[in-house]
Amino acid sequence: MKVEIEDLHVGYAGRDVVAGVHLVAAEGEIAGLVGPNGSGKSTVLRTVYRHLRPTAGRVLLAGTDLRTLSVGRTARQIAALPQERGSDFELTVAEVVVMGRTPYKRAFAGDDLRDREIVAHALAAVGMARHASRSFSALSGGERQRILLARAFAQDPQVLVLDEPTNHLDIQHQVELLALLRAQRRTTLISLHDLNAAASLCDRLHVLHRGAVVASGPPRAVLTPDLLAEVFGVRAAVTEHPLTGDPLIAFDHRRTA
Incomplete structure (x- = not known):
């Protein structure tokens, strides 16, 4: 499903945080979506999963204005993993993941065999199949992250919206998560601070700076030394990754741009 964002404006307290x-x-x-802190990445994503209402512009799903869709239909089309993640669930892991099936259930309907199969598959996909009966609140930050991603997968959406999904994950699980997202091949909007991870994972990058998109395109075309200096304030060289052939950014940690 194609996602298009057109002339989006979002404001807080009378001030545009995202403009055009x-x-x-x-x-x-x-x-x-990449950019410095405060550039508007999370704000843009929040409009896609309808946590925020834009002051102007629109979000289109397969050509349909998001505002014309019911909440239930939106929930069947889009699954989100926001930065604000609950940590006090007094539920088991399986109970948290099965919450992803809610958009498909009638009120007070119980879980059926199909739901349980989907939950088991989602847990296996994030490497947490053996933890279904554990308390969610007893998990580490990285484990919680993977369970909430499994909940998004259980929702069986056409669009994934992920805001910094690699936070709290160790290197192995970061690599596994990026490989999993590549294999899914669902339409995905994702914000990342790690530019090398973004260059490896993403088909297209949108660079945000001060609430506006300043560059869009394939990672190799977008991530140039000049852009890194102008937007991120760093001195860097862009080379080729010796193992994957992806763009590899080498930062000068001794000086800024």
């Missing part, structure tokens, strides 16, 4: 953003995630494409 245009960006696209084609069907099956992983589109990354």
Whole structure:
């Protein structure tokens, strides 16, 4: 499902945080949002999963204005993993993941065999199959992250919206998560601070700076030394990763741009 954001404006307390953003995630494409803190990445994503209402502009799902869709239909189309993640669930892991099936259930309907199969598959996908009966609140931050991602997978959406999903994950689980997202090939909008991870994962990058998109395109075309200096304030060289061939950014940690 194609996602298009057209002339998006979002404001807080009378001030535009995002102004005139245009960006696209084609069907099956992983589109990354990168930029410094405060550049508007999370704000844009929150409008896609309807946590925020734009003051102007619109979000289109397969050409349909998001505002014309019911909440239930939106929940069947889009699953989100926001930065604000609950940590006080007094539920088991399986009970948290099965919450992803809610958009498909009638009120007070119980879980059926199909739900349980989907939950088991989602837990296996994030490497947590053996933890279904554990208390969610007893998990580490990285484990909780993987369970909430499993909940998003259990929702069986056409669009994934992920805001810094690699936070709290160790290196092995970061690599596994990025490989999993590549294999999914769902339309995905994802914000990442790690530019090398973004270059490896994403088909297209949108660089945000001060609430506006300042560059869009394939990672190799977007992540240039000049852009890194202008937007991120760092001195860097862009080379080729010796194992994958992806762009590899080497930062000068002794000086800024």
